[in-house]
Amino acid sequence: MPELPEVETIRLGLQKYLVGHKILAVEILNPKSFEGDKNQILASKIIDIRRFGKGIVIDFENNNSLAIHIKMTGQLIYRDFKTKNISIDKSKVGELPGKHTRVVFRLDSPAGRVGKNATLYFNDLRKFGWMKIVKTNEVDKLPFFKNLGPEPFKDLTQDLFIKIVSKSKISIKPLIMDQKKIGGIGNIYANDALFLARINPKRKAKSLDSEECKVLFKSIIKVMEESLKYGGSSENTYVNVLGTTGDYQRHTLVYGKKGEKCKNCGSEIERIMLGGRGTFFCPRCQK
């Protein structure tokens, strides 16, 4: 998924539809997608939905939590009698439940009444995603949360960013995508932020001076704010909890634009592999 803006968009949706409600049943269609004892979360009120980097945590009143990572192709889709007329994007979602549905949560109704078929579907084409039951006070013991670095909009300050960047010997792009170093940035926004900051993705992190670091830090915030405004990026399978797409993919600066003209100078955008990921940049603007 979805990177920080997409996960945050999902979090906001879950917050709106799940908080105050209870899960009455859990149907696990793919055992690998769900870890722990599902009974721990049945019939306890959902009190909060939190996000850490690209991870989501659903907290229950009984001090249990459901920790979630939807990786690249996970979808969390909520349906009830009020939202069923909102048209979901069939090309991204398909039937519910469908071929890629891994876990189904049956909820009490939005009004607290039973029998209105409020349901949360966890779809995951590639099955990389996971859901784990944990005690709420032990969420940060899970490896993903334990190792997560500071993140934009939270504890990542400009000064801290400069410190992290100036210490690293690896290239700047894989560095800002390393969740242990900085939380929440993935391939789309790493590419676009570096373009906005006019920094070549291959540059060694250490080689950036503090002015370049500041510009990059601001660029990261800017591209993610922009994406949040558009409800995230639906280049691939991402949809929000209502099954509708985001719009940032139509506003990317360089991501996915190989061969197209640079917005600044008109040169052709190039694509290279860096740290195993497709990397897009303007060879003239990004030195």
Place this chain on the structure above:
DNA sequence: GACAATGTTACAGT
């Protein structure tokens, strides 16, 4: 058939 896809993680090597 080859290759790439929003992400993490295991492993090998330095």
Place this chain on the structure above:
DNA sequence: CACTGTAACATTGT
């Protein structure tokens, strides 16, 4: 032990 780079996970679409 810390850091770095690459392969692997599973599936689909081009």
